[in-house]
Amino acid sequence: MTPVSPGSVPAVPAAPAVAVSPAAANLPTLRGHNAALVLDLLRAAGEAGASRSELAEGTGLTPQAVSKITARLRDAGLVAQAGHRPSTGGKPRTLWRLVRDARHAVGLHLDRDEVTAVLVDLLGGVVAAHRAPFDLGAPCRAVVDAAAGAVRALPAGPGRGGRPLGVGVACPGPLDHRTGVLRRVTGFPHWDGHPLRDSLSRRLGLPVVLDKDTNAAALGLALRGGEGGGDASFAYLHLGTGLGAGLVLDGVLYRGRRTGAGEFGHQVVQLDGPECGCGDRGCLEALCLAAVARGDAAGAARVLGTGAAGLAGLLDVDRVVLGGRTVLADPEPYRAGVERELAARAARTDGRAVPVSVAPGGTRLVARGAAHLVLAPLFGRLEPGTRPEDLG
Amino acid sequence: MTPVSPGSVPAVPAAPAVAVSPAAANLPTLRGHNAALVLDLLRAAGEAGASRSELAEGTGLTPQAVSKITARLRDAGLVAQAGHRPSTGGKPRTLWRLVRDARHAVGLHLDRDEVTAVLVDLLGGVVAAHRAPFDLGAPCRAVVDAAAGAVRALPAGPGRGGRPLGVGVACPGPLDHRTGVLRRVTGFPHWDGHPLRDSLSRRLGLPVVLDKDTNAAALGLALRGGEGGGDASFAYLHLGTGLGAGLVLDGVLYRGRRTGAGEFGHQVVQLDGPECGCGDRGCLEALCLAAVARGDAAGAARVLGTGAAGLAGLLDVDRVVLGGRTVLADPEPYRAGVERELAARAARTDGRAVPVSVAPGGTRLVARGAAHLVLAPLFGRLEPGTRPEDLG
């Protein structure tokens, strides 16, 4: 809605005022929706580009409508022609592609002990990165300073991109994405109630979007070309200090009303089992971390796989993606163990086994995903934020 | 898309041809979307009605746009004026309400041992009902006959409603909603691969939509005025012959790609626990049904509550609704037991406890929900099917 006005008031994306459940649509909405569809197809096509008729086929728009839309996007500098396809007996198709550096976004991953900042272009490619030690347990003021410093350490975006569209911030939950306020971050109770999004937005003079690290990672995976990118629904399971999940359902990041969705680690898999830090007994996380602690990756994977199988049944996901420090340190036993449990479940229900993969992107996965919190709305893949209709 | 052409070819709702991910929008789409918004508000307002400015406020449309839309809907016979609100110092507001019997839909619940058919009006009210013994284990041909007979036993809709918009069919899973084909229904393997939707549609000469009983129930609850109706996300837990769930997430019925979502009973809550019919060990369903069998409702409720707490955390739902024959036979111990577990979880995470309620609607809940499979698209609450733009 509110256009990002460079160099003026820090334009925080308008939180949806009243929950006008599904919003009314008018002509600008329509235009923005279709433009986002076209942009999203071009994003998926990447450097290869796509032709007018392919875009028409993929969106359902008429070729003429695609022509008008691409012309507008060209005038806005977001797309450009990129050669032609070989002729098939007639005039060859003109290819269009996204202009990588037309816009940029910053992704910021605040982890417990380090901060990662990346500058990404429209295609999600990392243009610059910065990593530094960090202490999420320090006083809020110092942490906000350090976070802002990490963003400022990135070079100013080159070319027309200049000023980034905004900053996506990912950090451990619980937190409220809609208000941008942290809750009682596990281990660091002093964050409870701190409006991190607004603090950072004021400090940087840029729009800021806040979300959980697992959600950012899942969003990044949903927008990738490769594995996980083509799946309408998948679960990203993150095993590190704790055990959490990011859910993409029917192509949309699912957060739940209070950004609480994805609390995967505190499902009970062993009634009256060993006590967990949360106060319950027999939680997935407790069993899994205990196995990790005694070096039993296979055992941890079995427990993780049991939880994954339950989740796969409950949500009928197309894929399970594993990530987090513990998994990335030695992925194969986890992948194989979870795969075995999912295959066993498939055999019982005689359905196809849900495929498992290890998250690509390494230690930058979350930071890149955080940048997508800002970029995704351009492509109609996330509700609030900058839409194509704001860019003309 | 395809208008329902009364009295011609059985118009089965067009299955989305190619997965044109999010569909392109044009002016008719826009018009239909906004009309659905207005209809949905009027549906929620019920007999009380709503005024032009209230509709404008609720949808985000301008009052003038609402005027145009209500005029079109009036010409189509879907809405009518219903008095005025008291003046607040100016011209009093004109109230509009849905015309109850402008259209009707049939809901059909095929349970293992009985069939329930209901004829409902636009507001979801039951106009006529029919119930009969039934055997889902009989040969397919006989079952289709019996199902068609139950529909024909309903009186032809009065007034302009005349011919129903379509028939929503709910039955035990697994099945594929998109293709309308049953899979290996537990206990009745001979259904595997039977295109029940198309069989019934040909037999009745009406559009048919097929879904799982739990999904139909959840949809019906989502469209109710009362409890569960106002919640964006909730889980309906159904305890009867088995244990399943229907999920409404962010206001939308979530099915998963292969209509497999909601398999709630086969989550493991007791590693290496007692064997379950599915072949796994320690499933929620096995433990729960065992407790029920030995008359231990409190124990069953505790197990159910453990599963509900896990689900509430994973999906951050706003409410849990309990239903199914076992629960309805004696609701209180189940409600109280599940509530206790959810309260315990809330205390651990210091959040608010997720409220629990028992499904209203009694033995017709599923059949009414099935009718909503046909009605919901009119109100923009379910994707395919008859949209307002087909009615003018």
Add this chain to the structure above:
DNA sequence: CCACTTTGGCAACAGCGTTGCGGAAGTGCA
């Protein structure tokens, strides 16, 4: 009776995707 408030329809309008059509730019055969 009159000033004021509030509702809501009429008419003009900008802008969306659609349709009809024709020129541009290739291929392939004579």
Add this chain to the structure above:
DNA sequence: TGCACTTCCGCAACGCTGTTGCCAAAGTGG
């Protein structure tokens, strides 16, 4: 080399959307 054919794609006219400006209608309150 020339010509018929195929395919792509932009111009122009069009129908229809929600929006805006305006004014009549229908109440209240002094």
